Amino acid sequence: MMASFKAIFCGLLCLLLPDYAAAQDSAWQRGQAIYHQGSKGQAACVRCHGSRGEGREEGGLSAPALAGQADRLLLQRALLDGLGSNGLSLHPLMPRYQIDTASLDDLIAYLHVIAKDTPGLTDTLLRVGVRLPANVYGAAIQAGLSQAFDQQVYGRRLELLINPTAGQAFVEVASVQDTSRPEFQTQLQATPYPVVEADRPALIGPLPMPGIANFSDSLAPGSFPILSSMREHASALLAQAALDAPKDKAAQQLTLIYDMGNDPALPALLQELRQQARANHQSLREQIWSAKVRKPGEAVIYLGGPAGLSAMLANSGDGLVYASAIHIGPASLQLPLAQAARLRLLLPWRTSSTVFDLPGAYSDAAYASGMVLIEALKRSGRQLSRAELLQQLKQLRDLMIPGLGKISLRPGQAHASLGGQLLTVDAAHGRFTTLRSW
Template identity: 70%
Template sequence: MMARFWTVLPVLLWLFSAGIATAADEQAWQRGQAMYHKGWNGQAACVRCHGNQGQGREEGGLRAPPLAGKPDQQHLQRALLEGVGSNGQTLHPLMPRYHIDAASLNDLLAYLNVIGTDTPGLTDTRLRVGVSLPANVYGAAIQAGLNRAFDQVANGVYGRKLELLVNPASDQVFVEVASLQAGLQAISYSATDANKLAVIGSLPLPGVANFSDMPASNNFYLLPSIREQASALLTQAALDARSDISGSAPDNVPGNKASQQLTLIYDLGNDPALHALLKELREQARVNHQSLREQIWSAKVRKPGEAVIYLGSAANLREVLASIGDGLVYASAIHIGHASLQLPPAQAARLRLLLPWHTSSPVFDLPTAYSDAAYAAGMVLIEALKRSGRQLGRAELLQQLDQLRDFTVAGFGKIGFHPGQHHGSHGGQLLAVDAEHGIFTVLRTW
């Protein structure tokens, strides 16, 4: 037995040491990647002249040569420290003379060995786009919306054709667009800051009540924030309270605030994100002179005729409508989903649903609305790719998304982002429900 142990031990030690070496090599190129993109001790970053993929760039009649696949440490050291090229000639004065230690030089060299292969889904002729979708009517609608957008650039962007991959592995795609969140995990990708996977236009799963936006630095949402959506529900109720008998809202006159009794019903009493939201809604109701009575849902009879803001799932919707007589109920079209179309027509007629984006038609079903939102997400990607230029990398794409201002998508509206503000649009539509015909009708936009 001991003899067998001493025979196996060298193999185990070799495997262990090989694993350490692999991890160390990966850490080295990742450190080198950070230097390439951000510079070293305040000195100029290589990416500025040589490109995100090390291809080299031409500007003002000068061309910075490609760096990818140049593993010769001696030549790299002479170029960085002495400004001498591999042919022995002095490099252009615009090439900085760096002060860099041997360990950092090795890290940079390790990155130059892999640059150009460290960004999945990107080649000279193809750009792969990932989307996480279920196999249902919403998944099909989102896929159709993205394909409709990509048809606008059938010949590609800077010669790269856009290829849509449904539910791909994380190492297959360059960017993620219009994935349906909840129930499915979005594509996860661990990378350095310079190589983060951009996530554009994630869409909420219909029929699921969610009160948290969970922002991330590389996520660019097309829809208004949850807080903005809930605030719009109160505003829409106030507009209806000030409407005349014909249903048209009067002009906004200073001091003309609603005096209205509202009941706020919610059925997720232990949700911290919901409680943070409720605090803001109470303040808004106070400013609007709205009397806001709150209740966690139970099947007790409400005061008949009161308007209700319902922040909850579809499970209790029928009972909420039945308990309030002839009053209107305002809710999220996303949280309620298709359950509103399964109501008796008389109940559905008292429902007002807020869709947090614009659609291309005044009459539609919910999958069509999702297709429109996916189309808008695809058009945002295309615009950001055009602005990023041919020398494309994930860092360039993220930068261009952060700088996107007032970009208009036909049938959807204006979209814009700022650093730290990644909710691209700030409007939506108030819908009436036609359960008899299975459609929604736009009452007003906001």
């Protein structure tokens, strides 16, 4: 009889325990319904605070991030009394809710888990994506990131994913962008910068594709650049030519040679360069690359790629030629010695390398991007979410990176670092030499 009673009791217990467990586990699910659907006919939190509690800014108003919100008293005062953490009244658009104690507990339970399912993030691991070309530059960028990531942040190891698929990485760092490709322009039109969503990984420190003759300053959505844009790069070429001009000339004669007919940024860029030349008292003449420069000693600004480099030099007199190290750097080492000696190549960032080489410069830039991520992660705290990381990136100011200088990130700005280097080409020894840095 006793055995029969125990069997019945155990059977009932087995039936009841799943219901009890479900009741315990569904608190956050009930909170999820409140967050996404509202409560008792009142507005849903998701409308202003975002699908992942990341917070939003619209029309000059700011709805703060709620993901991971743990202070029950502050949340209760905001919902019931309309008071912020400073004790002042919140904006009238913030609803005053009628919510009971149990529902408030459910909502708090959901806010604890709302960002926990972020791809690429676990309690012990953070996956960082990087998109690389399969060449010496890709290997150099990977080496720079690996050096930066040789540490843990709040007990999380940083794992580098090369060319990850969608949804694998928590954040992207130092990915190479080929802005000349049509699919890149399509991506920009579909999601224009600076729209940043908390469920899409940010891109820290995008790098230009070596050898691409394109001066577009377009950036992938959610980018936080640390290097000067390519259009600023072109502007700096004129400034460097002015520094080398004879001081006794009232106006410096320059020839602008370009071979960038497919670059959508070219018309606006040329207009900016004309205005800058006038301000610098420079006489700027524009030609296609095959035209000849007839005046002895006339300086040339070359906006083009490596394909026409040797022919352009042969037809451009005997003056100095200023060009982009990103666009033509490697090809310049294969030039005849006399042609190579006339080149001045601009790199739009500084490097820490004692012996300069372009892959090494990319490695340094990748290392700097990795250190920006490390600093933002440290400031975000252990309870990490993409929303918090984005917020910390936007607020990052004056971070000193050895060799590169101070980094300050501001959404929508063209760059975070103002440094650069002007290089000469030593084709006899297959290397570059730094003429000046700033």
